[in-house]
Structure formats: C-alpha cells, structure tokens
Amino acid sequence: GNSVTQMEGPVTLSEEAFLTINCTYTATGYPSLFWYVQYPGEGLQLLLKATKADDKGSNKGFEATYRKETTSFHLEKGSVQVSDSAVYFCALLKAAGNKLTFGGGTRVLVKP
Amino acid sequence: DVKVTQSSRYLVKRTGEKVFLECVQDMDHENMFWYRQDPGLGLRLIYFSYDVKMKEKGDIPEGYSVSREKKERFSLILESASTNQTSMYLCASSSPQGSSYEQYFGPGTRLTVT
Numbered sequence: 001g002n003s004v005t006q007m008e009g010p011v012t013l014s015e016e017a018f019l020t021i022n023c024t025y026t027a028t029g030y031p032s033l034f035w036y037v038q039y040p041g042e043g044l045q046l047l048l049k050a051t052k053a054d055d056k057g058s059n060k061g062f063e064a065t066y067r068k069e070t071t072s073f074h075l076e077k078g079s080v081q082v083s084d085s086a087v088y089f090c091a092l093l094k095a096a097g098n099k100l101t102f103g104g105g106t107r108v109l110v111k112p
Numbered sequence: 113d114v115k116v117t118q119s120s121r122y123l124v125k126r127t128g129e130k131v132f133l134e135c136v137q138d139m140d141h142e143n144m145f146w147y148r149q150d151p152g153l154g155l156r157l158i159y160f161s162y163d164v165k166m167k168e169k170g171d172i173p174e175g176y177s178v179s180r181e182k183k184e185r186f187s188l189i190l191e192s193a194s195t196n197q198t199s200m201y202l203c204a205s206s207s208p209q210g211s212s213y214e215q216y217f218g219p220g221t222r223l224t225v226t
Contacts, residue, residue: 008152036217043116043202043217044155089154098143098162098208099170100215102154 002027006090006103013080013110021075021106023064023090031092033057033066033073034100038087047075047088080110115139116218118203124224131190133221135203142207144186145215146170146178149200161186162208193225 006023013019025033032051036044048057053068064075073090090103119134137144143162147155147170157170159178167178175197179187186205190197200222204215 004154034214041219043219044204044215045217046214049214098206099145099157099160100155102156104152104154 002031002092002094002101004090004092004101004103006088006106008104009087009107011106011108013108015082015110015112016079017110019075019077019080019084019108021088021090021108023073023075023103025071025073025090025092027071027092027094027101029094030068031094033064034091034093035062035064035073035075036089036091036102038089038105040086044089080108082110082112084108085110116203116205116216118201118218118221120221121219122222122224124226125190125193126226127194129190129193129225131193131223131225133188133190133201133203133223135186135188135205135218136184137186137203137205137216138184139205139207139216140183141205141216142183143205143215144180145204145206146176146186146188147202147204148172149202149220155202158188193223195225197223198225199223 034049035047037047048059050057050066091100145160146158161180177189203218206215
C-alpha cells in the first residue's frame, strides 16, 4: 500500500537557519505530493504541492521538488523565522484517488 | 475562502457516553473526511464520504460511525466512548473538480475521554 515516511522531530533551529525536512514515499503509479502545515491550535493548511515528477512546489519561502528516482519530496527553507514554528506533514494522493496518506509529522521549533 | 467548522474545540466525555462531533463546510464540496491525529502517528483516516448518504471506511473505523444527511454536514459518532479514543479529531473537505483534490481542514476537536 501507500506510505509516507518523514523525519521525526522535534527540529529546533535558530532564526535565519536553513531548514530541511526529509520525506520519502512508497506508492504505485504517479501520486501527487503535498506538504501541509499545522500552526499551534489550528487545523492543517496546504503549504505546497507537486503533481508530477520534477515539479517544484513553492510557497512562503518553502520549496520541495518531486523526485521520482529517489521517491522523495523534501521540504526546504533558506532562512526560517519564529513564525515558522509548526508541525509539518508530508502527504501523498494516489492518482485518480481522493484520500490522502500522511506522514507522522515533524515538529519544528524556531528560537529567536 | 473555504471554511470548515467543527462544533467544539475541546470536549470532555466519560467512558461509555455517546459522542457526536459535527463538521460543516461552506464550499459545496462533495468529499468530506474525518481523521484522528495522535503524536508520532500523523493523521489517520477514520471515515470519508463522497456524497450525501454515502460513506466509506478509512484505515481505523472501529468504534466509530458517521452520518451525512446533508451535503455540507458530516458527523462523527462514538457509540460508546473509550479512553483510547482520546485524541484530536480533524474534519476536512475537498472537491473532485479540477486536478488538485486539495483538502481543507477544520480547526480540530480535542476530545478527552475519562
């Protein structure tokens, strides 16, 4: 079946540091890939997405590239802010499906 | 903006009680979902519905049921709450129109069963 594995947290960084959160997936066919973010006390929000191999999703300074050869979709941001403190979820949607499969989530804490 | 609302942010119930969690979306979405979120386990799908009166089991349906009588409303029911159902419950909706299938989430209900 489909599965998503992402690095465990918490990840603690100083402001302006570089952030990488690893995400790898197992799926048949050609899934779409997503990063969702959950700020404290809130539901999940879509951060970015990529629907085919080599696509790069980007939003709010975050980027992730759909790498089919390594089945990965790592999230990166060049200079984090305190406001980026949140839990980040990698997810996949199988082709022609409507159910997301989520990774376990990675908590990120950015200190001033 | 799409809005998904959940009836309660925090709920405390006793073991054996019947619990209703309500979710309403205002974007005329066909699909609605119920997840539970537990530390280290991410989000796990309990049930989803792709149309009024239609439902499908997700990955962990045991101990839960759902109801969708109107398109905008999707209810999660715990027939007899147990302590292992203490969790954060998230509702989401999406539309199969277009190619993104983006899911929009509510703020969550943190349920404690004592």
